[in-house]
Amino acid sequence: MSKRAAPEARRAELIAATARVLAARGAAGASVRVIAAEAGVSPGLVTHHFGGVERLVEATYDHVAAQVSEALEVAVAAASESPRARLAAYLDASFAPPIADPALLATWIAFWSLAQGGAAMQASHARHYAGYRARLEVLLAEAGVAADQRRMAAVGLTALVDGLWLELCLSPGAFSAAEARAAVAGYLAAV
Amino acid sequence: MSKRAAPEARRAELIAATARVLAARGAAGASVRVIAAEAGVSPGLVTHHFGGVERLVEATYDHVAAQVSEALEVAVAAASESPRARLAAYLDASFAPPIADPALLATWIAFWSLAQGGAAMQASHARHYAGYRARLEVLLAEAGVAADQRRMAAVGLTALVDGLWLELCLSPGAFSAAEARAAVAGYLAAV
DNA sequence: GTGATTGTTGCACGAACGTATAACAACGCC
């Protein structure tokens, strides 16, 4: 039996275990029993702390999305103070660890597939992507992009980065991370 | 009881039923019983004709991928003879029916999530995407793009179109199909 | 120390899963 833990700590453990299971086995493997075994606890704990698997997966989505946003901010903070460099760092971070990771893609695909029937998951997705685009528009503004062009630039850049990230993780042999960065740089130059 | 049918016809019916189930209920709903009910036959027929659900889903992937390719070719054929118009038609077709369809995205996500553990599905995906990029490179060549720039242009355009298509289906409110076409046109102008 | 609170376990339950198998029925062949 696992030692008694504070509710928040146990919830965090279960969320981390869910993320690991999702990455390793996909949506099909994310069962209560598998997740509980990964966390080293009894299956009943999932119901006790989250009231159901669905709620646990939603919480895991929010957690992983926050981790992604944080990784992108870390990349921006590590860049020089030049607005252009900060923008490039934000975009290029998607092609380097920990973002460019097949395990993260597997997790993301699992979320997408589980979002099919869940309104809460769809809302979380919309919020996350809107946040990504909003952050991008701020960086574009700081880099001197005209106000009336920022929205479409953000839409296009988000789509381009997403598509490159997806294919980079899905079939790594098609092109390299450096080529992905070059493609983004080309698009950026056209804006 | 369903009338006796030729093996090929029955296989086609089961594949069509699987595509409908995948679109409507996602990967989680693609069970033998649900698919068989959708096709109006007994569950045992899946094993009899395909030897298992996994094989049936693989066959469905190939079928849907072929339908997508065909829809893109129809769009190209409907365009004027100008190489630029044919290229634009090929790219823009992703933002109009039957490609820009949330049901098709649901099907595609289901394939991705099911491909996690299946080597055959991964191979099918790699083949389909390579075919898409190869066709794109031909259209780029006909439109006058230099040989040494075609590959990266195809990679970038594929990623951009994919990202826009994904987000267009996933959260239709973020931007319009016309804006997606404009983003692609902008990228194309930069090449 | 003692009692109350509550995190945790183990099990039971009904439902759904994939598949194997035997019986049935429709079609082609002679």
Added chain:
DNA sequence: GGCGTTGTTATACGTTCGTGCAACAATCAC
């Protein structure tokens, strides 16, 4: 018309699923 071939159904089996529940145990208040 009878017969073999084979598409089709219905059922059964073992497994896994999510969840509810009673019992257990660790912590805290006093």
